[in-house]
Amino acid sequence: MVxxxxxxxxxKAILEAADKVFTRKxxxxxxxxxxxxxxxxxxxxxxxxxxSKEKMFDLIFDQRVREFFSGLGEIIGxxxxxxxxxxxxxxxxxxxxIAHPYLPIFVLQEVNQNPQRMLEHAQKAGAHxxxxxxxxxxxxxxDIKKQIIRPIDPSQLLMNxxxxxxxxxxxxxxxKTILETDDTGFEVVMKRxxxxxxxxxxxxxxx
Amino acid sequence: MVxxxxxxxxxKAILEAADKVFTRKxxxxxxxxxxxxxxxxxxxxxxxxxxSKEKMFDLIFDQRVREFFSGLGEIIGxxxxxxxxxxxxxxxxxxxxIAHPYLPIFVLQEVNQNPQRMLEHAQKAGAHxxxxxxxxxxxxxxDIKKQIIRPIDPSQLLMNxxxxxxxxxxxxxxxKTILETDDTGFEVVMKRxxxxxxxxxxxxxxx
DNA sequence: GTCTATAGCTGGATAGAC
DNA sequence: GTCTATCCAGCTATAGAC
Numbered sequence: 001m002v003x004x005x006x007x008x009x010x011x012k013a014i015l016e017a018a019d020k021v022f023t024r025k026x027x028x029x030x031x032x033x034x035x036x037x038x039x040x041x042x043x044x045x046x047x048x049x050x051x052s053k054e055k056m057f058d059l060i061f062d063q064r065v066r067e068f069f070s071g072l073g074e075i076i077g078x079x080x081x082x083x084x085x086x087x088x089x090x091x092x093x094x095x096x097x098i099a100h101p102y103l104p105i106f107v108l109q110e111v112n113q114n115p116q117r118m119l120e121h122a123q124k125a126g127a128h129x130x131x132x133x134x135x136x137x138x139x140x141x142x143d144i145k146k147q148i149i150r151p152i153d154p155s156q157l158l159m160n161x162x163x164x165x166x167x168x169x170x171x172x173x174x175x176k177t178i179l180e181t182d183d184t185g186f187e188v189v190m191k192r193x194x195x196x197x198x199x200x201x202x203x204x205x206x207x
Numbered sequence: 208m209v210x211x212x213x214x215x216x217x218x219k220a221i222l223e224a225a226d227k228v229f230t231r232k233x234x235x236x237x238x239x240x241x242x243x244x245x246x247x248x249x250x251x252x253x254x255x256x257x258x259s260k261e262k263m264f265d266l267i268f269d270q271r272v273r274e275f276f277s278g279l280g281e282i283i284g285x286x287x288x289x290x291x292x293x294x295x296x297x298x299x300x301x302x303x304x305i306a307h308p309y310l311p312i313f314v315l316q317e318v319n320q321n322p323q324r325m326l327e328h329a330q331k332a333g334a335h336x337x338x339x340x341x342x343x344x345x346x347x348x349x350d351i352k353k354q355i356i357r358p359i360d361p362s363q364l365l366m367n368x369x370x371x372x373x374x375x376x377x378x379x380x381x382x383k384t385i386l387e388t389d390d391t392g393f394e395v396v397m398k399r400x401x402x403x404x405x406x407x408x409x410x411x412x413x414x
Numbered sequence: 415g416t417c418t419a420t421a422g423c424t425g426g427a428t429a430g431a432c
Numbered sequence: 433g434t435c436t437a438t439c440c441a442g443c444t445a446t447a448g449a450c
Contacts, residue, residue, distance in 0.1 A: 153403060
């Protein structure tokens with residue numbers, strides 16, 4: 001089967017447009033027309049390149065899930081000590097989310113509607129999520145025993161770390177109101193947040 | 208204009224069904240047919256009672272936004288000291304969210320798609336959100352000056368509190384996988400979380 | 415490879431019988 | 433007040449010209 005050669009430029013434009021529209025609106029509210037307009041082409045061409053809305057979405061979603069979980073596995077699996085890992089996770093998560101503020105609400109919204117799908121995507125993406133916690137737990141318990149940190153449930157600690165890094169981006173519109181600021185100001189607050197959250201966690205763990 | 212008497216039973220059933228479907232799927236993905244089936248009636252009757260999908264949604268959404276912000280204002284406005292307020296906020300938020308786990312993802316998803324709307328609803332609901340932060344800030348700064356707690360940016364502290372209370376419910380499907388548990392187990396973890404998070408925060412604030 | 419035109423379906427809303 | 437039947441807009445997807 002010979003495949004016709006495609007204009008890479010168009011394909012790329014479509015993917016970018018699809019990403020924009022899907023991440024902002026979610027699957028159900030996104031319209032093929034929106035994507036076409038964003039890409040500067042017409043609807044028919046979308047189908048020519050990607051056949052169906054679902055197929056397009058799966059491509060984007062898969063990529064975004066990887067991004068959402070990216071790095072976390074490597075950091076937890078690395079040889080760093082606990083404090084270094086906490087620093088690295090916060091730094092990594094917030095940096096990614098400043099660049100892609102719509103990422104968590106998009107992924108979590110779709111995951112909530114179809115928990116099944118996430119598992120498939122996560123497995124394709126590599127590491128099984130429950131392994132993350134196991135590795136993390138061992139190290140935390142070890143540090144507790146050595147009295148490097150005070151006693152704490154490792155899963156609760158991991159939840160705390162992820163919560164403080166990710167939630168503000170999900171609540172962004174609310175926070176912009178509360179903080180009386182705009183996108184630029186929000187970004188400044190999030191940058192400052194890296195240091196603030198790290199300190200907060202380390203303080204909470206002191207023996 | 209005489210209004211015909213309506214069967215309260217049906218209206219209530221519809222509202223319950225609408226709530227279920229809207230909170231699980233969001234506005235765009237929800238179908239009137241889904242709601243009708245859930246309520247054990249047909250589509251036409253939905254329109255008879257609530258005229259349009261949007262009107263139904265607004266009713267539900269308004270109620271849910273109130274619920275989402277409920278209590279927070281009273282707690283922050285109360286005469287409690289900071290530690291008591293932190294304890295009360297965590298207790299209150301997690302208790303509500305155990306009863307309505309879909310609440311945050313629903314509200315935040317819709318708010319992200321239409322930030323305008325939230326402002327209207329929030330104002331109808333009473334207190335303007337930025338006043339919350341101002342009140343909280345005064346108290347935090349005061350406690351810092353008195354050396355009751357260590358120095359910290361009040362908005363970052365408020366974000367930390369809200370993040371740790373709310374985020375796990377948004378990430379519930381992911382957490383269920385990571386923790387290798389089901390709905391019941393998740394609830395147990397969240398109940399334990401009340402104490403864990405409160406301690407975590409108070410530790411982090413120690414001078 | 416890209417466009418216009420249109421088929422075909424889904425889902426919100428209304429009319430009208432009971 | 434509740435149902436069946438139907439309308440109509442909006443959307444995905446395809447056919448076919450260029």
